[in-house]
Amino acid sequence: MKTSKMVKLRIPSDSDQCATNSNTRQGSYKSNTINTEDSRMRRREVTIELRKSKEDQMFNDEDLTSPIMELNGQSPVQLSVDEIVAAMNSEDQERQLLGMHSARKMLSREHDTPIDLMIGHGIVPVCIRCLQNTTNTPLQFEAAWALTNIASGTSDQTRCVIEHNAVPHFVALLQSKSINLAEQAVWALGNIAGDGVAARDIVIHHNVIDGILPLINNETPLSFLRNIVWLMSNLCRNKNPSPPFEQVRRLLPVLSKLLLSQDIQVLADACWALSYVTDDDKSKIQAVVDSDAVPRLVNLLQMDEPSVIFPALRSVGNIVTGTDQQTDVVIAAEGLPRLGLLLQHNKSYIVKEAAWTVSNITAGNQKQIQAVIQAGIFEQLRHVLEKGDFKAQKEAAWAVTNTTTSGTPEQIVDLIEKYKILKPFIDLLDAKDPRTIIVVLTGLSNLFDLAEKLGGTENLCLMVEEMGGLDKLQSM
Numbered sequence: 001m002k003t004s005k006m007v008k009l010r011i012p013s014d015s016d017q018c019a020t021n022s023n024t025r026q027g028s029y030k031s032n033t034i035n036t037e038d039s040r041m042r043r044r045e046v047t048i049e050l051r052k053s054k055e056d057q058m059f060n061d062e063d064l065t066s067p068i069m070e071l072n073g074q075s076p077v078q079l080s081v082d083e084i085v086a087a088m089n090s091e092d093q094e095r096q097l098l099g100m101h102s103a104r105k106m107l108s109r110e111h112d113t114p115i116d117l118m119i120g121h122g123i124v125p126v127c128i129r130c131l132q133n134t135t136n137t138p139l140q141f142e143a144a145w146a147l148t149n150i151a152s153g154t155s156d157q158t159r160c161v162i163e164h165n166a167v168p169h170f171v172a173l174l175q176s177k178s179i180n181l182a183e184q185a186v187w188a189l190g191n192i193a194g195d196g197v198a199a200r201d202i203v204i205h206h207n208v209i210d211g212i213l214p215l216i217n218n219e220t221p222l223s224f225l226r227n228i229v230w231l232m233s234n235l236c237r238n239k240n241p242s243p244p245f246e247q248v249r250r251l252l253p254v255l256s257k258l259l260l261s262q263d264i265q266v267l268a269d270a271c272w273a274l275s276y277v278t279d280d281d282k283s284k285i286q287a288v289v290d291s292d293a294v295p296r297l298v299n300l301l302q303m304d305e306p307s308v309i310f311p312a313l314r315s316v317g318n319i320v321t322g323t324d325q326q327t328d329v330v331i332a333a334e335g336l337p338r339l340g341l342l343l344q345h346n347k348s349y350i351v352k353e354a355a356w357t358v359s360n361i362t363a364g365n366q367k368q369i370q371a372v373i374q375a376g377i378f379e380q381l382r383h384v385l386e387k388g389d390f391k392a393q394k395e396a397a398w399a400v401t402n403t404t405t406s407g408t409p410e411q412i413v414d415l416i417e418k419y420k421i422l423k424p425f426i427d428l429l430d431a432k433d434p435r436t437i438i439v440v441l442t443g444l445s446n447l448f449d450l451a452e453k454l455g456g457t458e459n460l461c462l463m464v465e466e467m468g469g470l471d472k473l474q475s476m
Helices: 081-088 093-107 115-120 123-131 137-150 155-163 166-173 179-193 197-205 208-215 222-236 245-258 264-278 282-290 293-300 306-319 324-332 335-342 348-362 366-374 377-387 390-406 409-417 422-430 434-454 457-466 469-474
Strands: 023-026 046-048
Touching (some): 081 093, 137 155, 137 179, 155 197, 179 197, 208 245, 222 245, 245 264, 245 293, 264 282, 282 324, 293 306, 293 324, 306 324, 306 335, 324 335, 324 366, 335 377, 348 377, 348 390, 366 390, 366 409, 434 457, 457 469
Antiparallel strands (some): 023 046
8 A cells, every 4th residue: 555645444343543644744944045035945854654544433323223333343254255246236135235244344354455356356336336326325335335445545446436436426425314424425535535636636626625514513423523624634635736726725714613623633634734735835825824723723732742733833834934924923823932842842753843943933034033032942942952853953953044044143143142052053063964064054154254244253263163163174
């Protein structure tokens, strides 16, 4: 299975679990130049993980009875594949349901799921035919579940589901009177949309957003809401090209309101969706700002839950790659004190992300740099430079160098005299990463340029030499 795909395989169990992980999340960076309107550039770092989950769907509908109720694991499939296919094609409704139920159970194995075997026996068009049998909800449900698990496989397996025209039938099922059937359709569409840009756009083209927006209200069961928000995040995912923004824009007010949820999974997926939208141009960032999401995202940075903090922080970090006005919205929402705390977090990847976000703010204007200084963040950056994980140190170095580029003479002098940044900054010249060394050398060059203007070149030379900087430079 491709690791870049974000899917959920539905497996019967006695608990409702959903493990949310990051997937191909790409970070955006500003450049370290004074012209903050024209100088935003992007550096990319990719983290790739596979999202899978195990969820159990308990039926409450009166018309969905015992064949579908599986409380603790699964009994073995009693029929052979040929017998399953024959039963699925039977004219007898009970036998047809038994065949579909057996096919779904076979496709729900956690390991060695025989997706290709079942595709080869022609079950996909049979399942899609059963999806359309509106007089037999249990049969529709079993077919939807089987197709959901096929769509959780490889891109070729997902493509088989798409090419047999499953998407419009799943979208139609979003209006089913059976909430369980509608939820299974959401799950299937989420797996399809998570396959990549082509599959995502097919799902969007078939008006899925019109189908899911009415499903979200105060009465929506939590498990259903989780799947809807996860589908929404997959509709916002992937670039080259990005999803059609005139459609994605319609999700933003709902995503912003979902940031007020008390559920960890809902919050995490809503934040990831916004992180995908903000990882783009300034107009899309502004649409997120206009949805009133920024104060809510900033508020989530103080949660004690890394699975929410990280995507919220990524969203905030993307927003401050935008215009100065967009960065000011984050500062006005008290984002800087939150970032200062996150620079002390026990998860190194969160510290790294917080330092990256700060580096984008210090690439802004002098007022914004002053706000960073007044928030006491350079004390935390010094600690990161001294003892942090190398990836976090690299981002902290960018924050320092951006300040030496865009800051006032007083702000830059404070880095050395008040915050004692110079020694740990110079120590990064020992790094094995050439790009980090270039960042530090750029910052030192800026410092010497300023020292020359202030008549302090000799003092700076002595300071650098005492800190071992001269030896490090000579050994390069």
